[in-house]
Amino acid sequence: MSMMKPAGPLGAAAPGGMLPQGPSPPGPHQFGQNGAHAQGHPPQRFPGPPPVNSAVSSYAPYSPSTPSSYPSPASTSSIAQLGHQLSAMHVNSYGSGMAPPGQGPPGSPSAPLFQGPSQPPQPSIMQPGSQVLPPPPTTALNGPGASPLPPSMHRQDGLPGPAPLNAQYQPPLLPGQTLGTGYSPQQAANYGPQMAGGQLSYPGGFPGGPAQMAGPPQLQKKLDPDSIPSPIQVIENDRATRGGQVYATNTRGQVPPLVTTDCVIQDQGNASPRYIRCTTYCFPCTSDMAKQAQIPLAAVIKPFATIPSNETPLYLVNHGENGPVRCNRCKAYMCPFMQFIEGGRRYQCGFCNCVNDVPPFYFQHLDHIGRRLDHYEKPELSLGSYEYVATLDYCRKNKPPSPPAFIFMIDVSYSNIKNGLVKLICEELKTVLEKLPKEEQEETSAIRVGFITYNKVLHFFNVKSNLAQPQMMVMTDVGEVFVPLLDGFLVNYQDSQSVIHNLLDQIPEMFADSNENETVFAPVIQAGMEALKAADCPGKLFIFHSSLPTAEAPGKLKNRDDKKLINTDKEKILFQPQTNVYDSLAKDCVAHGCCVTLFLFPSQYVDVASLGLVPQLTGGTLYKYNNFQMHMDSQQFLNDLRNDIEKKIGFDAIMRVRTSTGFRATDFFGGIFMNNTTDVEMAAIDCDKAVTVEFKHDDKLGEDSGALIQCAVLYTTIGGQRRLRIHNLSLNCSSQLADLYKSCETDALINFFAKSAFKAVLHQPLKVIREILVNQTAHMLACYRKNCASPSAASQLILPDSMKVLPVYMNCLLKNCVLLSRPEISTDERAYQRQLVMTMGVADSQLFFYPQLLPIHTLDVKSTTLPAAIRCSESRLSEEGIFLLANGLNMFLWLGVSSPPELIQGIFNVPSFAHVSTDMVSIFFRCFCGNVQRNVLCSCATTYYKVKKTVRHIVLYKKENLMF
């Protein structure tokens, strides 16, 4: 794993909280204490560190805390301490500390733990939610931030049972502890006198916030959750300062607004942050410095990101047969970083410094400042992002590519027929096929379509337009799949519409009597790939699959889900594919431009780690609907299907990231396949897929020249055109660590950390990975403290402004079910989330790891705007409220037990809380008429739905006796 560096001793300072204080929200709360994952992590594991405020918990803006409370701080490395603290924080959140009102399930595994550590050996250790604390009702919703509960959870167990969500709740209160009201005094005692604003300037900080100092040890138990830097506040703040403005990309090393901030981006020479976001916009000049700070240098590139309509779409540059102008040496494409010299006859490459002749067709005179006269006429000279028309040299076999094809492959085994899924898919295809993506100037889509159904054999369909009825060809030789027909398999939808409709009508009936339970999987992909290969075109397979492929065929899988592996060094096996068949299949697919998108409808273990491999490596998407139920999930699935078919996508892509001298791209994360160390191959890449690229120094970087990045993606459009999409970005370089820290972006950092950790999951024990994450975070902060911050008490945690919420976010990442196993989270769900995160862009990962919690009950019925999000913590849930929680994947509606009946009536049209049932979720989203309240709520939810296209499951939770 690339990010682990041995942490050198960095002074003796014990971390202490010292932060500008945000406005204190009412009510004590401890952020991010989610989920009941404590089993196996007894707090005793974290001895040693001097009693400090937990990193996250100490948010008093720089207070000279009483040093006495920290025995021999010098004796321990601050990094280690920070690390311990972070992990303590993390682990404690699963501990018994949280004792909100409510009943824990009898025999909850965490109960004994709860008792044990209540007398910690080092009482002075401040651990948030420490056992001795009377913890506020902090247990947050389990899903957000950690692992959104798959809907299966509440469906499978038939609901009355304790759901993991609340499993954590520990009923007993410890002596001397009070709930709720008891907090205020403690809280007050907790914080020392305010300090005048810290010496660190935090642009956009929280002026006037009460500065608090970390209290004496005996008081540190009572942390004010509000003293933790609030992501909500940070987001709001950025919105306030930069939202709605025009952000021009004309300055090198400029840190863009947060992903959560709406603004108009104007390309003035650097790629929009929608395409590329970096972990830092100022690179350290030397590798030593980079090692010292241990801040990952990475870019999250989303080359096909969707651009809002008020921003300019990419210009298309066409040099005809000459093709793009490129540096002779490093092959970088013409871009704003090329310096024209000698009157415009030559240019110096900004990446490798090679001096090239300007090709005659491209010559232009320079003006008085050495800029070409046509600077503003040519997108490649003035813009950060643009496209080139590629010449035949850029095509396979030097032949213009054929337009791509979509092949729909439907599992028609017994269960899919029985639950109506096949019928649903077939019905829906009739509609969505009308909306196949097309080039803007074209009338109809150039994409051809084909159909395959399968159980343990494959059925190909001939839907040639001149046929009176479709013809079915059964392929039983699944061991060695081939394409049984050429003509008539891939057809133009418009031409063959009647035959296709005929077919889609018949498929559900055709297999209505099928008893076949067994399925194959690898041969299905193989068949699609072979079909594309035979047709000599790239394309996308849409596979609708539901079961573990146990039929005798290549890629046959067995159920190897073994809970016993959890929390052992062998846990990683669960994330690895069962057989290497899928790996080589993925390789073949990528080689032939075959992207695989998989819709999974599992009712039990299907081995997502194996099945999902091909979708992941071919740039496809994996959708998973546990225990698919027609009335609950069909809308969800159909939306996903529609979006997936219609979304912008490029096929048969190769991405190359070039950098200026001094550093280079070393590691890539995403839905990609790499045959060598530089070319990122993708069977397809769509608007939602991002590739995270890590950079390393191989020389010194100059402060003057900066660090330049050019990302070029060669791809085939949906119309069958070969194009190059170029994104350029220039970053600053500095030999000052402070500059580095100032230019960091936490959201991108978390994206990088998540992907690198999730990749490492395949090879390393989770424990090691968690430690590495904790240590690196600690190291980054410690380095800042040592080198950038004014001397302060060792007990204080000093956070650079750009990383204010890093510990919070890191905690969220550490609690994700991929990194932290809990028996009630299925192996498949973990593998699924792991895969999902690997292709996420920054905005997606931000929301995924720090979900939005919307207090629906505060909704202004007269307004169309959403209520402001609140901090994502269980303590923010009030019994009188109704909350909507969304992480981009799932939505949860949480009903407080005493939520106002009129609200209940308004939303669900039932008189009271007791009448609400989970089935009403669909009502919730289906009703668009009548009651105002309902209306608004619906529009609220649907607006949300539209904004976040990836929103997946909507799950309704009622707070009543824990769960229902």
Add this chain to the structure above:
Amino acid sequence: MATYLEFIQQNEERDGVRFSWNVWPSSRLEATRMVVPLACLLTPLKERPDLPPVQYEPVLCSRTTCRAILNPLCQVDYRAKLWACNFCFQRNQFPPVYTCISEVNQPAELMPQFSTIEYVIQRGAQYPLIFLYVVDTCLEEDDLQALKESLQMSLSLLPPDALVGLITFGRMVQVHELSCERISKSYVFRGTKDLTAKQIQDMLGLTKPAMPMQQARPGQPQEQPLVSSRFLQPVHKIDMNLTDLLGELQRDPWPVTQGKRPLRSTGVALSIAVGLLEGTFPNTGARIMLFTGGPPTQGPGMVVGDELKVPIRSWHDIEKDNARFMKKATKHYEMLANRTATNGHCIDIYACALDQTGLLEMKCCANLTGGHMVMGDSFNTSLFKQTFQKIFSKDFNGDFRMAFGATLEVKELGVGGTSQWKICGLDPTSTLGIYFEVVSQHNAPVPQGGRGAIQYVTRYQHSSTQRRIRVTTIARNWADAQSQLRHIEAAFDQEAAAVLMARLGVFRAESEEGPDVLRWLDRQLIRLCQKFGQYNKEDPTSFRLSDSFSLYPQFMFHLRRSPFLQVFNNSPDESSYYRHHFARQDLTQSLIMIQPILYSYSFHGPPEPVLLDSSSILADRILLMDTFFQIVIYLGETIVQWRKAGYQDMPEYENFRHLLQAPLDDAQEILQARFPMPRYINTEHGGSQARFLLSKVNPSQTHNNLYAWGQETGAPILTDDVSLQVFVDHLKKLAVSSAC
């Protein structure tokens, strides 16, 4: 006693049997000295409108090693109700139902006129006939269209309850499911991968399915239809479906680039057909009918690669051992043929293409299973269409002239053992050559005056799906070759002998080099002449042969020149085709094949058969030659001129019109009757197709003996082949030579 000629004819008509020797030499040594082996031509299913089958089962000899069937030659003790087996001399009790028999109340099988009798077996389930079409789709559009029409037509000719199936092939092989409504469904196989019968059945889902889901839907009727029903359906149920399916059949859609042959998976297609029937209907009457328009070019059984620049193997290549795929392909088809034969099914091959189609490699499929082999230039010719139609012709009873799953058993006195052959497909003209060996030693010959008996037992499935047994029991006298040579000589059947020798020759030609076979044939002829000719040593002019041998040398002369032994000018496929038919036609047809018949039409009298000789080619004659495979009408030079002058259209020359018409009518008659339909050639003096005639006639006049050049006496043939005259002269010389 009537002449032997009449005796032979009677026997043939009644029993369908002709022996080379009608009196048998009594010891092994004597038999070998006869040169022509003791053998017979048997037409097991010779049409016998006068022979209604009896509706009971035959009575068998109780000795387990014998099991001969009660016949008119058995001695019967009517009082004791016993009969003695005339093969093993076992005394058998009649079964209870025979209690009433007496001298005056005999069952049919004991009457002498029922030396051939047919029994209908009542036991056992009756399965419908099965016709499995295996159709090549790598055809030209009009060829495919014609074939589709022929196939559609054939559906109306099949018995309504017969099962049909359809397999099509090109680059892939498709097994069509026939029972589906609304959507046509087929199982598709890679054309390059050979599969075992088990794999095929698994892939087609023919293995008995486990029914785990049965309980899940109790509403469903529990009846389990025949597993194979998806692929083989009764004609009456699906003829509409199948007609549509055939109508929609497209040419193989895979592109064939310039300079390539289409990829044709005949080997796999046939293998799948065999495997399909093997698993589902073993030992029932089934025909696999392969229609192919070109050579197999991929997969097991491929005969030639798909590169057009590499031509398909010729005899030249084969002699040079240059035929890359031949051995492997032959092995593949032999394996299939053997499996098919084991199952009692048969394979027909209908190959229509201008070039070769690999009949050489595939011939065993038809040969070993009693299937038909038809070769033509195109499916769009009347040759194919009518031949194919003829397959479904019906006999006087309205039954198809085909039998299935036949086995022949021969029981013979003196051997004691039995011999069985599986023939599978049979039709009324199928004729087998059976060669016997006399096992009695010279010093212990069969006693004088005794009669040897042979019983032929043919078990088969009649086209009415009945199982039947036809029993023919014959007897001939034994004679001592030393003392009674004249008897034996007089009982020689030279026609049968010629055909039997020819069959032996062809059999040898399959495995030996051409010249070796000719040499063997010559030697046999010389030995025969030495043995039975009357001559003075070293005096060729004194050589005489008796009447019963007189034509034999002439047959041999033409046999030597026939395409059965000569591969020159024939492709390997053609040779295979000719040999296939020669080996199964009856005696008359076989003789036509050996020595074609030539008729002459003129104003001088009614049409007359003339010598197959170049001297018969005269300017004012019209000739009609029948070689079995070809019908040639040849107009003499003068006739051509007359016709050109248009005399036939003038009322006063109506007789000329009649003369022109007469051979055409006769030819039509032959064309109608023959299977497979011959190639019909209408040519004239100087026409390019006249070569068919010229290559057959005896070259009595050639450019080497120009005395007849331009004279009225015939047409010279430009050949170095020896004429019959030269041949006979040589023969005489060698026969009388003591050196030989």
